[in-house]
Amino acid sequence: MNTTPSTADHSPLASAHRTFATEIQALQALDARLNGSFQKAVSMLLACQGRIVVTGIGKSGHIARKIAATLASTGTPAFFMHGAEAIHGDLGMLTGHDIVLALSYSGTAAELITVLSVVKRMGAQLISMTGNPQSELALSADLHLDAHVEHEACPLNLAPTASTTAALVLGDALAVACLEARGFSREDFARSHPGGALGRRLLTFVHDIMRRGDALPIVQANTPVAEALIEMSSKGMGMAIVLDDNHKPVGIFTDGDLRRLIARHGDIRPLSVAQGMSRNPKTIEPDALAVEAATQMDAGRLNQMLVVDDSGLLLGALHMHDLLAAKVI
Structure with a gap:
């Protein structure tokens, strides 16, 4: 049953409720689709001998940067590589031992398609996260994670809203699954956050x-x-x-x-x-x-x-x- 509030009410509060409802429904659908691909992705990240290189452009780039930061702070070495900067020199940061996690909702971002060919030549593995399982990025990756949403929260169904939320939560789920598999502790977290409140509490003698x-x-x-x-x-x-x-x-x-x-x-x-x-x-x-x-x-x-x-x-x-x-x- 569709629980999205009617669009007849254009008040700010009603708009907020519609946004929440749309994004919650998108996350519930994403949760229902989780399968062995997610488990395999976690296994790949845990077995990585290099680093996790998270890349994207536009709004997906912003989400990719946050996912990289979350992975790095929870025990999985990772960094963000901007998709556009990658094809202008930043690919030099990549090694054959790394895993590239590429985010593009359409799966057709030209910059990431160019990155894809270099990743393949280097022998690095590629995990794609898109909303289109039939896209070039999805089909060319070693593993694809489906982040499709039925509707954006934007009433025009154009601005990335529910789709970026889905990608962000999927990235968080990867980071937390790796954290739990590694037995990452409060003390480990504090060591990577020495300037934070928890770091001060656990690292100050x-x-x-x-x-x-x-x-x-x-x-x-x-x-x-x-x-x-x-x-x-x-x-x-x-x-x-x-x-x-x-x-x-x-x-x-x-x-x-x-x-x-x-x-x-x-x-x-x-x-x-x-x-x-x-x-x-x-x-x-x-x-x-x-x-x-x-x-x-x-x-x-x-x-x-x-x-x-x-x-x-x-x-x-x-x-x-x-x-x-x-x-x-």
């Missing part, structure tokens, strides 16, 4: 952002509170780290500890840090992920955390601002 050396506010248990306040103010961490003679932390003295000490004693001038410090401070190892430190600090409502080695020696410290600055949280 405590030792990358912790404060160390002279940047640490360090005192001893017998340090007068007044001196500890000077150290705290100069280092800007809202605390002082209390070390024993073996360079192991025995406590921290925070702004909160200071307020509680004043509330109890009033005059704090004769007091030492030991009389107000928080003992058994929360610690973490330097090789832990920074996001784990953030999780622990959030759970414990902490603004600071100490970094120690396996023997408990102080190596550094983290402040919540450090995590924010590194965009881990």
Whole structure:
């Protein structure tokens, strides 16, 4: 049953509903046609000894560029080669070990037909994605993927709309199938996206952002509170780290500890840090992920955390601002 809304209503909202309905129907039809050709295409991509070279021109070129980017970012080495630029020198990027994935809805783009002959001579494999299984590009390829749609969302049935959506989703399906077959993980994804939020979360370690050396506010248990306040103010961490003679932390003295000490004693001038410090401070190892430190600090409502080695020696410290600055949280 055709569920496409009537074209009698020309309001923007009705137009949007018609576009959605047309493109959804196109994707449902594409899903129903998936067969062994798709499985063979995935096997070819997985077995490729070179790279996947995705090419196209016009609107298909835009979709091809996105498919190449998705493949590359999900574990399948790929790059985009513009169909027009290919016949003017960019074919030099191609090797006989590569697979060319060529997109042309008509399957008759002159530039891609020219590319086809070179690909054949080089011995590279060709997968075509067209809307016309009887086109020259489809029939000449080693494997054809049918991306045909009955209607474009454009009311004139001219502007590439549903057809480009179908090609894009088919490309996404190839990338995801390869991703799953390779066992591509979140960590693998992060390594190819070091500048993204996930990359920062999975590739940033405590030792990358912790404060160390002279940047640490360090005192001893017998340090007068007044001196500890000077150290705290100069280092800007809202605390002082209390070390024993073996360079192991025995406590921290925070702004909160200071307020509680004043509330109890009033005059704090004769007091030492030991009389107000928080003992058994929360610690973490330097090789832990920074996001784990953030999780622990959030759970414990902490603004600071100490970094120690396996023997408990102080190596550094983290402040919540450090995590924010590194965009881990």
